[in-house]
Amino acid sequence: MDPSLPVMQCVILAGGRGTRLGELTASLPKAMVDVNGRPFLEYEIDLLRSHGIVNIVLCVGHLADAIQRHFGDGSQHGVTIRYSIERGALLGTAGAVKQAEPLLNEVFFLTYADSYLRMNYQAALGRFRGGGEPAMMVVLQNENRFERSNLVVKDGYVLVYDKLHGHPGMNYINFGVCLLRREALARIPPNEAYSQEQWFQQFIDEGRLAAFETGDRFYEIGSPDGLEEFRRLVAAGELP
Numbered sequence: 001m002d003p004s005l006p007v008m009q010c011v012i013l014a015g016g017r018g019t020r021l022g023e024l025t026a027s028l029p030k031a032m033v034d035v036n037g038r039p040f041l042e043y044e045i046d047l048l049r050s051h052g053i054v055n056i057v058l059c060v061g062h063l064a065d066a067i068q069r070h071f072g073d074g075s076q077h078g079v080t081i082r083y084s085i086e087r088g089a090l091l092g093t094a095g096a097v098k099q100a101e102p103l104l105n106e107v108f109f110l111t112y113a114d115s116y117l118r119m120n121y122q123a124a125l126g127r128f129r130g131g132g133e134p135a136m137m138v139v140l141q142n143e144n145r146f147e148r149s150n151l152v153v154k155d156g157y158v159l160v161y162d163k164l165h166g167h168p169g170m171n172y173i174n175f176g177v178c179l180l181r182r183e184a185l186a187r188i189p190p191n192e193a194y195s196q197e198q199w200f201q202q203f204i205d206e207g208r209l210a211a212f213e214t215g216d217r218f219y220e221i222g223s224p225d226g227l228e229e230f231r232r233l234v235a236a237g238e239l240p
Helices: 021-024 040-050 064-071 092-099 121-127 181-185 196-205 222-233
Strands: 009-014 054-060 080-085 107-112 115-116 135-141 151-154 157-161 172-181 207-212 218-220
Touching: 009 040, 009 092, 021 222, 040 064, 040 115, 054 064, 054 092, 064 080, 092 196, 107 115, 107 121, 107 181, 115 172, 121 135, 121 172, 121 196, 135 151, 135 157, 135 196, 151 172, 151 207, 157 172, 157 196, 172 207, 172 218, 181 196, 196 207, 218 222
Parallel strands: 009 054, 009 107, 054 080, 135 207
Antiparallel strands: 107 172, 115 218, 135 172, 151 157, 157 207
């Protein structure tokens, strides 16, 4: 890590069951799926660390012990890792973040444990700190290239976020990284299932979900095709 970079925090949602990967995740968390001899999450943490993100909060649930045993406190991977463990009823992609609230800084990144996302994290943080919005989503002009586009973005703000239905001007996709202020967690009801879509819709309705555009494409291992593509990327030595 470049010592000139400020320390940043990232929440990683790592509680999913990974059902699309079939037998691979029958007894293994999706984040621990093998990629050329290493668990996928190691690659993601290496990437975040290279951008100065060394304070990691893992929101875990399904087969959480396997992740905790491998990564521990994070010291062997050059980061500090703390865990928010989801037990019992599932809390959803926003509810899990709410549960982790005592561990969170005033400003933090949020991403997923099945995604490898090359982008300018420093520039995104600078943009977010310079504004007053409670949340900012990193967006990619997708035009349905990689997956179905799900965002309408205009003048630096997300106007529509809909993963189920098409809308006029829906040319962007949620890249998989967001920036949030801790105060935004007040919008999530405690101890109940709540999705990111429900959470972010509140900010969209107020015209306060900022958008930060990246030109990099995303990689994911949540599907068999995505996993195979990432394995080819690693084998070809094409990681940063």
